Amino acid sequence: xxxxxxxxxxxxxxxxxxxxxxxxxxxxxxxxxxxxxxxxxxxxxxxxxxxxxxxxxxxxxxxxxxxxxxxxxxxxxxxxxxxxxxxxxxxxxxxxxxxxxxxxxxxxxxxxxxxxxxxxxxxxxxxxxxxxxxxxxxxxxxxxxxxxxxxxxxxxxxxxxxxxxx
Amino acid sequence: xxxxxxxxxxxxxxxxxxxxxxxxxxxxxxxxxxxxxxxxxxxxxxxxxxxxxxxxxxxxxxxxxxxxxxxxxxxxxxxxxxxxxxxxxxxxxxxxxxxxxxxxxxxxxxxxxxxxxxxxxxxxxxxxxxxxxxxxxxxxxxxxxxxxxxxxxxxxxxxxxxxxxxxxxxxxxxxxxxxxxxxxxxxxxxxxxxxxxxxxxxxxxxxxxxxxxxxxxxxxxxxxxxxxxxxxxxxxxxxxxxxxxxxxxxxxxxxxxxxxxxxxxxxxxxxxxxxxxxxxxxxxxx
Numbered sequence: 001x002x003x004x005x006x007x008x009x010x011x012x013x014x015x016x017x018x019x020x021x022x023x024x025x026x027x028x029x030x031x032x033x034x035x036x037x038x039x040x041x042x043x044x045x046x047x048x049x050x051x052x053x054x055x056x057x058x059x060x061x062x063x064x065x066x067x068x069x070x071x072x073x074x075x076x077x078x079x080x081x082x083x084x085x086x087x088x089x090x091x092x093x094x095x096x097x098x099x100x101x102x103x104x105x106x107x108x109x110x111x112x113x114x115x116x117x118x119x120x121x122x123x124x125x126x127x128x129x130x131x132x133x134x135x136x137x138x139x140x141x142x143x144x145x146x147x148x149x150x151x152x153x154x155x156x157x158x159x160x161x162x163x164x165x166x
Numbered sequence: 167x168x169x170x171x172x173x174x175x176x177x178x179x180x181x182x183x184x185x186x187x188x189x190x191x192x193x194x195x196x197x198x199x200x201x202x203x204x205x206x207x208x209x210x211x212x213x214x215x216x217x218x219x220x221x222x223x224x225x226x227x228x229x230x231x232x233x234x235x236x237x238x239x240x241x242x243x244x245x246x247x248x249x250x251x252x253x254x255x256x257x258x259x260x261x262x263x264x265x266x267x268x269x270x271x272x273x274x275x276x277x278x279x280x281x282x283x284x285x286x287x288x289x290x291x292x293x294x295x296x297x298x299x300x301x302x303x304x305x306x307x308x309x310x311x312x313x314x315x316x317x318x319x320x321x322x323x324x325x326x327x328x329x330x331x332x333x334x335x336x337x338x339x340x341x342x343x344x345x346x347x348x349x350x351x352x353x354x355x356x357x358x359x360x361x362x363x364x365x366x367x368x369x370x371x372x373x374x375x376x377x378x379x380x381x382x383x384x385x386x387x388x389x390x391x392x393x394x395x396x397x398x399x400x401x402x403x404x405x406x407x408x409x410x411x412x413x414x415x416x417x418x419x420x421x422x423x424x425x426x427x428x429x430x431x432x433x434x435x436x437x438x439x440x441x442x443x444x445x446x447x448x449x450x451x452x
Contacts, residue, residue: 004174020171021172021174022169022172022206024168027168043207044204045200045203045204046356048270057270057273058270058273059273060270060271063203063204063274064199064274065174067174067176067218068218112269112270116269130269130355133268133269133356134269134270134271134356
């Protein structure tokens with residue numbers, strides 16, 4: 001099959017590549033761009049480990065073809081840190097609240113949570129749980145992931161994070 | 167898992183898409199892709215040409231046309247949730263969109279793909295039946311309008327002819343003050359229904375005046391449960407009426423047995439979904 005030239009903006013940088021139409025976006029990111037922060041978990045659209053931000057939407061990059069992202073703006077976990085290299089509020093939240101154990105789901109969790117907080121800067125616990133329902137974690141039981149996102153929301157909103165009593 | 171090879175096309179108009187679909191061999195339209203791409207990765211679907219519909223602006227959006235809402239086929243579940251007009255005039259569509267898959271899938275999944283794929287597990291076909299919607303199908307020979315209740319012929323078999331594209335959905339706006347509910351039993355968030363029932367009704371002086379009921383994933387296709395709806399007309403939805411309606415709905419169910427349970431269980435909970443949806447809809451009716 002004829003290969004196609006694709007260009008897109010990934011974490012603010014223009015990138016291009018030659019791909020077969022069947023190349024999945026996650027493979028383009030991991031193999032062509034050598035950015036392996038985006039993980040492949042289930043490869044069946046369930047687990048959300050491959051979540052990237054595409055034109056302001058959280059998408060599972062194992063279920064989008066790279067050719068569909070022609071001209072798109074994409075953000076991956078590699079683009080999450082602050083411009084000066086310090087941790088973003090979400091990354092700091094995951095660190096401070098112990099929001100990861102093995103860490104496999106974490107890139108997808110953080111990228112998804114980023115979009116969630118863009119759309120709803122002050123979510124309730126229930127809204128957080130519903131908002132990350134497309135991301136599976138097999139270690140944490142989600143408790144500390146929810147706290148990490150609450151921590152980040154508080155920091156972004158400039159209020160002190162109060163951990164809920166257990 | 168890597169899909170088989172295919173050629174990729176991205177037409178900018180409905181006419182171009184229809185032309186490609188009707189002239190190329192083994193061509194399939196690509197909407198949200200969240201049913202098709204997983205099937206391609208399993209090599210259960212091996213189209214030679216994919217016609218990506220994302221470049222066609224005319225297929226997107228929600229608009230009013232008199233007493234109907236017209237929804238473009240490429241409108242995503244996320245777009246449906248963002249529409250104030252839908253939340254106000256057709257809240258059952260909002261409620262159901264929230265029960266489909268997960269946030270990432272809702273950004274990509276389209277209403278056109280959901281209704282056209284013919285998957286008995288999809289939620290929108292039953293919704294379209296209960297709302298009395300119709301689909302606009304465009305082929306090389308012209309366009310035709312097919313009622314949702316006439317569209318589904320079997321699992322993955324629909325009235326769509328080769329080369330035809332489902333371009334938009336017309337839904338009559340239900341009367342002001344109607345009651346509505348979509349009750350979906352699922353094993354976990356994002357799952358297809360073990361059993362689900364949709365109800366739209368109107369009440370007058372505490373009695374059911376009009377009622378439509380439809381069912382998801384309880385047969386090879388979504389079903390309109392007409393006898394179950396008749397069973398509650400004129401009643402105050404007392405226990406006997408609810409049970410009679412559930413029993414009538416159960417007679418038309420023929421669910422498959424799968425990981426969601428054996429047929430007997432799914433038929434049993436299907437009846438419960440009908441009763442819960444009726445009760446919930448009546449409580450919301452004004």
